[in-house]
Each structure stands twice: as structure tokens, then as C-alpha cells.
Amino acid sequence: MVFLxxxxxxxxxxxxxxxxxDTARVDSIPLMPIADTLDGSITKRLRxxxxxxxxxxxxxxxDSLLKLTKAEQRRVRDSARLALDEKPKHVYFTFDxxxxxxxxxxxxxATAKKIKINAFLVGRHANMSKGLKRDFExxxxxxxxxxxxxxxxxxxxxxxxxxxxxxxxxxDFVKNEEDLTLKHKIARLPGRNIWxxxxxxxxDLQSGxxxxxxxxxxxxxxxxxxxxxxxxxxxxxxxxSVNDIYKSIRRFMxxxxxxxxxxxxxxxxxxxxxxxxxxxxxxxxxxxxxxxxDYKFExxxxxxxxx
Numbered sequence: 001m002v003f004l005x006x007x008x009x010x011x012x013x014x015x016x017x018x019x020x021x022d023t024a025r026v027d028s029i030p031l032m033p034i035a036d037t038l039d040g041s042i043t044k045r046l047r048x049x050x051x052x053x054x055x056x057x058x059x060x061x062x063d064s065l066l067k068l069t070k071a072e073q074r075r076v077r078d079s080a081r082l083a084l085d086e087k088p089k090h091v092y093f094t095f096d097x098x099x100x101x102x103x104x105x106x107x108x109x110a111t112a113k114k115i116k117i118n119a120f121l122v123g124r125h126a127n128m129s130k131g132l133k134r135d136f137e138x139x140x141x142x143x144x145x146x147x148x149x150x151x152x153x154x155x156x157x158x159x160x161x162x163x164x165x166x167x168x169x170x171x172d173f174v175k176n177e178e179d180l181t182l183k184h185k186i187a188r189l190p191g192r193n194i195w196x197x198x199x200x201x202x203x204d205l206q207s208g209x210x211x212x213x214x215x216x217x218x219x220x221x222x223x224x225x226x227x228x229x230x231x232x233x234x235x236x237x238x239x240x241s242v243n244d245i246y247k248s249i250r251r252f253m254x255x256x257x258x259x260x261x262x263x264x265x266x267x268x269x270x271x272x273x274x275x276x277x278x279x280x281x282x283x284x285x286x287x288x289x290x291x292x293x294d295y296k297f298e299x300x301x302x303x304x305x306x307x
Contacts, residue, residue, distance in 0.1 A: 081256060083307070088262070090263045090303075091298065092299075093117045096150055096269050097271070098119050099126050099270065102236070102270040103135040103136075104134075106270060107135070116145075118148060120188045121139070122151060122154045123175065136180070146299045147183070148182065151173050154190045164207070166214055170211055186223065188222065192205060194208055196213060225266065225267035226259055227245065228268075238278060245285060260303070
């Protein structure tokens with residue numbers, strides 16, 4: 001029995017690993033019109049949803065941002081940061097490639113910790129055995145778990161070939177939606193960190209862009225991730241410590257450099273948590289985050305929260 005994951009690896013039950021043939025390349029095309037000269041500024045991400053003032057008597061209009069001096073730009077950024085710091089922080093725990101060994105434990109941990117989680121599911125996995133079908137049903141019937149579309153075949157881990165036929169790839173997502181009776185038009189592309197929603201379009205690779213656009217045109221929101229808790233492709237063992245991942249989440253949140261300020265999406269894979277050690281790590285990460293009372297676990301269907 002072979003299980004596919006987003007990194008082109010397989011879980012501990014697999015006997016072979018697939019090779020991702022794609023060459024990494026960044027090709028970002030964000031459709032965000034605000035103040036492009038404020039390079040790296042969080043004001044580019046606000047889309048006028050928050051009131052930014054240089055001081056209480058002289059509010060800065062959006063059109064005037066381009067004319068500011070560097071000192072004034074810093075003051076605007078500081079004002080935006082201070083305003084956002086007063087708002088809640090939203091964390092999205094997303095688990096890819098389920099159901100797999102580990103899915104049942106994730107479901108149990110979410111229930112015990114009373115947190116919302118997001119499962120991006122592969123239909124082929126749900127149909128591989130009665131046990132995995134039960135694990136899918138546990139996800140599906142748990143009000144703390146939202147089930148989303150991660151394609152039916154996971155591209156068979158042959159991503160370039162899969163996305164070279166955008167219509168065929170799109171049909172694979174439709175098959176998954178129908179087979180699993182998915183309720184939400186939310187998808188993540190296997191092997192790709194691509195975002196297409198509202199006025200945002202950001203690509204990690206051009207391969208997959210057409211499929212993402214077709215999904216968006218047909219009512220889907222396509223979401224990637226900000227932080228990844230990486231795994232060993234064959235064992236499913238997490239490669240970073242809980243503290244490392246927690247610090248990454250805090251850094252993205254504090255610096256406001258996630259895709260949306262005050263919203264951080266964490267990518268994990270179900271097979272990371274197939275043994276007791278992995279499950280303890282997941283519980284420890286949740287505990288670390290819950291210490292921050294202004295951090296809230298959210299469903300991706302609520303993404304993004306803006307102010």
C-alpha cells in the first residue's frame with residue numbers, strides 16, 4: 001500500500017519513494033495595488049481594511065502613501081503594526097494527504113484540546129482500506145475538523161505531468177469533491193504552494209497556475225501555507241523541533257509578513273503523527289500556542305481575518 005504526500009515522499013508503510021521532477025522557481029504575481037514603493041511593508045497587505053494615521057490630526061490617505069519620505073513611511077508602518085498588535089492573532093493548523101496513519105490521532109488530539117483544524121484530503125487514500133475510510137469519517141463527522149480538497153490522486157506524485165494537463169488536473173479535484181462529498185470550495189494543490197483567492201494570486205511555480213486559476217474560476221479558493229513543519233519522506237518523522245516551529249509562527253505573526261497580517265497558516269502532514277512521539281510533539285505545539293490568549297485556532301473557510 002503506497003501513500004502519497006506533498007513532498008513526494010511516502011509514509012513508513014511504503015517501500016519506495018517518488019521523485020519530484022520540478023525545478024524550484026518563484027513566480028509571484030500578487031494583485032495588490034497599495035503602495036508598491038513601500039517594499040516589504042505590511043501596508044501592502046492591508047487593502048484599506050484598517051485605519052492608518054501618521055497622527056490623530058493628519059490621517060494619511062492611501063493615495064498619499066507613494067509620496068511619503070522614508071521617515072514618514074516608517075511611521076506609517078509603525079502605526080499599522082501597533083494597530084494590528086491590538087487585534088487577535090489567527091492560526092490555521094492544516095494537515096495534508098489524509099486520511100493516513102496518524103489521522104485518527106490528529107482527530108483525537110483536536111477533540112481533546114478543543115481546537116479547530118483543517119484536513120486537506122486525498123480521496124484515493126480514503127478508499128484504500130476500511131480503516132482509512134473510518135478515519136476519514138471521523139474527520140468528516142467531527143465539528144472541530146473542516147475537510148477540504150487536496151485532489152483525488154495527489155497527482156500520483158508526478159506533479160509536472162499532472163499540471164501539464166490543467167483540465168485533467170481540475171477534473172481530479174472535481175472527482176475528489178464528489179467522492180468525499182466535500183462541503184467547502186477550498187483546495188490546496190499537491191506539491192505546490194499556490195494562493196488564488198479574492199484579489200490575491202501568488203505562485204511558487206508556474207506549473208499548476210492554470211489548474212489553480214480553473215479552480216478559482218469555478219468557485220474555489222486555493223490556499224498555500226506560510227510555515228511548514230517538514231517531515232522525513234519515508235518515516236514521517238518531524239524534522240524540526242516544537243520550539244523551532246513555534247518560533248517560526250511567532251516570527252511570522254510578529255513581523256506581519258505572512259500572506260495576511262495576523263493570520264499564519266501552518267502546513268503539516270497526517271503521517272507525521274502516526275506514533276506516540278509525533279503525537280506528543282503535536283500536543284506540545286498546541287499547548288505552546290494556547291499559552292498566548294490572543295492566539296485563536298481557525299478554520300480556513302474563515303481565512304483571512306482582516307481589520
